[in-house]
Each structure stands twice: as C-alpha cells, then as structure tokens.
Amino acid sequence: MxxxxxxxxxxxxxxxxxxxxxxxxxxxxxxxxxxxxxxxxxxxxxxxxxxxxxxxxxxxxxxxxxxxxxxLKIEVKEKTSKKQNEKPKKVRKSKTPKHVKKVEEKKETKKETEEKTEKKEEKPKEVKKASKKPVKKK
Amino acid sequence: MVRPALRSRSLRKVFRKLPGGKTSTYYRRRKPSKAKCSNCEAILKGVPQERPYKMQRMSKSQKRPSRPYGGKLCSKCSKDDIKQEARK
Structure with missing residues (x-):
C-alpha cells in the first residue's frame, strides 16, 4: 500500500x-x-x-x-507570502506652535467667559422687570 | 468572618500562599463546564476552561486545536470521519 x-x-x-x-x-x-x-x-x-x-x-x-x-483535477492552493507594508514614519511636531496655541486659546476663553458673564447679568434684569409688572397691576 | 456577599456558594475559593507564609483565600467566579466532543461527548483536549473575558485575551491558536473541526470534534471522531469519507 x-x-x-x-x-x-x-x-x-x-x-x-x-x-x-x-x-x-x-x-x-x-x-x-x-x-x-x-x-x-x-x-x-x-x-x-x-x-x-x-x-x-x-x-x-x-x-x-x-x-x-x-x-486529476485536484486544486493546490499556492501559499502566498504577505508583503510587508512600509510603516509610515512618525513626523515630530515642532515644539513652538504648541505654546503659541495655548496662549491663544487662553485669550479666547477669557473673552468667551466675559461675554457669558455679560449675558448672564442681562438676563436676570429682564426677569425682574417682568416679575415686578404684574405685581403693580394688582 | 468573611463579607456576607462572599459567603455564597456561587463563588469558588482560591487558596494562595502569601510571601510571609500565610495562606489567604481569594473569591473567584466559578469556571464554565469543560468543552465536549459533539459526537461522542468526550472531554476535548487543548481547549481551555476559562471565562469569556479571559478567552478574549488569548490568541486563536491557544483556544482550540488548529485542525479542521478543532474545538468541536475530538481527534478520534474527526479521524474516523475522514477515513469514512476516503473509503467511499
């Protein structure tokens, strides 16, 4: 055999x-x-x-x-070796823009906070006026 | 006494030796049942008996034999199966 x-x-x-x-x-x-x-x-x-x-x-x-x-009609699968893809090289980010960005962001945040506080102050006044009016009518 | 939550029998005790020589008891969830052959119900070799979160960490080759129907049929059953196919 x-x-x-x-x-x-x-x-x-x-x-x-x-x-x-x-x-x-x-x-x-x-x-x-x-x-x-x-x-x-x-x-x-x-x-x-x-x-x-x-x-x-x-x-x-x-x-x-x-x-x-x-x-004999028997299929033989050929082994295909994988091609190694080239790894993308890491590009270092330059250090200077980081500081610049941080400073800019802080300024922007301050402005935003100021605007928010102004808006907050305005809103309660309107509410008070609205609340006072109906009291006078009575 | 241990915490009342740990006194349940649904947890198993694991005894560990500490570096000082004392033994401490850890409480762990019970392991699932052993994997069995779907044909003859023999216990499968090469299939770990672990909870799914540990099985997830293992590589594919660690979880079952790499032969066709590995992890479902035992080696004896799969061998007989192929022989029957070949002799037809």
Whole structure:
C-alpha cells in the first residue's frame, strides 16, 4: 500500500482532510509527502491511502506534484507570502506652535467667559422687570 | 468572618500562599463546564476552561486545536470521519 506515487488523505494535524502524494519512504514509519499539504515528513499512521497511484519520480519537486494534481483535477492552493507594508514614519511636531496655541486659546476663553458673564447679568434684569409688572397691576 | 456577599456558594475559593507564609483565600467566579466532543461527548483536549473575558485575551491558536473541526470534534471522531469519507 505504501509506495512512491500513492495518493493519500491526511488524517491528523492542521493539514488533515487534504490530499497528498508519497514522494519518498524514509523509514519503517515515516514517508515524505507533498501536495495540498505542506511538503514534510509524515507518520504512516497519519495517512489514509486512496486507490490511485501517480507516476512520479522519487523526491520530485513541488512544481511537478502540482502538475500531476492538475491532471486529476485536484486544486493546490499556492501559499502566498504577505508583503510587508512600509510603516509610515512618525513626523515630530515642532515644539513652538504648541505654546503659541495655548496662549491663544487662553485669550479666547477669557473673552468667551466675559461675554457669558455679560449675558448672564442681562438676563436676570429682564426677569425682574417682568416679575415686578404684574405685581403693580394688582 | 468573611463579607456576607462572599459567603455564597456561587463563588469558588482560591487558596494562595502569601510571601510571609500565610495562606489567604481569594473569591473567584466559578469556571464554565469543560468543552465536549459533539459526537461522542468526550472531554476535548487543548481547549481551555476559562471565562469569556479571559478567552478574549488569548490568541486563536491557544483556544482550540488548529485542525479542521478543532474545538468541536475530538481527534478520534474527526479521524474516523475522514477515513469514512476516503473509503467511499
């Protein structure tokens, strides 16, 4: 059952449920596999042999395995390495505008407070007038 | 005596050794039940038994085995499942 070119299904690990081909017999227990799985050494106990045997050379490269898999209509997803995006460089803010801004803000706040106080003073007077008038009528 | 709020059985006690040699009791909320295989109800390995706020802090690989159906089926059930599919 275990021979070079035998199609198998992986049973264990993160590559389980994916199909692979035996490329080399390393040991009594271990074989080299490739295909939908990663190319790696694998225990025979972690493989379920299928009924198909591919004609393939011993230790064939990954490209050849993909070609053979295409004939059988088994898709092999190629691993795409992520491109590292360049990090935007931090631009230091110049120190002088901070002080200028603070001073300006304080001035503005003072003006606003003054305006608010004026408004507050005006409002109660009107209320008092309004309240006094009805008293006189009575 | 402890605070009346801590006397309830809904909290579990955690005994900690202090640097001075004394033991103190901490009161913690109880852990949720262990994760089980949906097919054979065996206790799943590699799935931590923690409250959701701690699970949130963990990475994805710490929370379940990385095989397909990891964290739902036990390894034995998933293995048998794949074998049956392959032999059809």
């Amino acid at each position: 275990i021979e070079v070119g035998r199609l198998c299904v992986k049973l264990a690990g993160r590559d389980s449920r994916s199909k692979c081909v035996i490329l080399d017999i390393i040991d009594n227990n271990y074989v080299l596999i490739d295909g939908q799985t990663r190319r790696k050494k694998c225990n025979i106990k972690h493989l379920e042999p299928l009924d198909k045997v591919i004609k393939i050379k011993k230790k064939a490269p990954h490209a050849n395995v993909v070609k053979e898999f295409k004939k």
